Amino acid sequence: MGHARRLYGQYCGLASALDVIGERWTLLIIRELLLGPKRYGEFLAELPGIGTNLLAERLKTLTELGVIAKPESRDQGYELTELGRELREPVLRLARWGMAFLGSPEENLEVRPHWGFLAVQAMMDPAFASDIDEAYEFHVDDIVFHIDVVGRRPIAMEGPYPGVAAVVARTDAQTFVEIGAKRLTPFEALASGRLSLTGDTDAVIRSSVLLGLMPAPASVR
Template sequence: MSHARRNYGQYCGLASALDVVGERWTLLIIRELLMGPRRYGELLAELPGIGTNLLAERLRSLVEMGVLTKPASRDQGYELTELGRRLREPVLLLARWGMSFLGAPGEDLEVRPHWGFLAVQAMIDPARASDLDEVYEFHVDDVVFHISVERRVPHAVEGPAAGPCAMVARTDAKTFVEIGAQRLTPFEALASGRLELSGAPDAVMRASALLGLIPATEAAPLGAAGAR
């Protein structure tokens, strides 16, 4: 049984957006679907605590609003529409903003490796991209993704890189998010054994600057083609 949709009753773009995605859990559903189609059971597993009825209601509402498409069969998953995919940048900006409020990762807090891929997209500052075309690969628990910098344009891509990498980082999901929240520097994580890095030191510095983990001035020569 559907119920009347709540709204703010304001003729304002922000209020209108919140009428659609402002309900509890909705943006976390969007977060999961930004990483690709997900079946109902997969969403339920990746959103512990949501409850089956609430998930079903949120999905139904998002489909009705044209944000998601409903799977035609059990083998297919819910997927963002073109309208839904426009939420990528706002969600990434909100995730970056939210990292300022992250405290210590308590044992009662869930963290999933694939959230690292969203985190790294939120952390990328394109203005800090090097003139050097190179690839940085990340292994977060059992999830692999990479950043490819080509002509000063960075691209975050799921899966391993096709060719050689200037830097490879290996860590666990909690450590990765702590580094992204700047509660822990990459160098502190290295010293404690929670992070492993391979690659030339200058490439590590360029990757750290690209992700906003160190000031760009510390990653010199960021734009020097002869840095190698």
């Protein structure tokens, strides 16, 4: 039996948004869908602790509100509607903001490789893409994604880069998130063997600046 949604009862856009996405787990469901369609069982695997009844309730509510669409067959997953996809930028900004509060990665904290893909999208600063015409590929545990700068706009995509990437980075999910949270510099990760980079030094610097991992050289500020 579901619980009645708790509403703020305020005639305000922010309160109204929180009425939709402010409940516990809801934004993490959105996070998973920003990375692609998900079936019910995949949600349970990627959101340990949510519980089947609560997941069903959240998915039902988000579907009724038009934020996500139900799968049409067993082979398909839930996916974001056009309205739901509008949450991409605010969620990425929240993820970037939240990195400042990440403590040390304790053993009881879950980490997933595909969250690294989201972290990359949150970390990118398009202002530093204007002079870049190259791509960067990331291997995080068992997933691969890349950033391609197209028309001075950096776009993060799943899968390997179809051409020759200027930089190829290999690491694990925990190290990747620690680097994104600035708890670990790329150079410390390299020195400890937790990160490997293939590519020329200038391209490594350009990719690090684009991801906010190091300050831009004076010449491009």
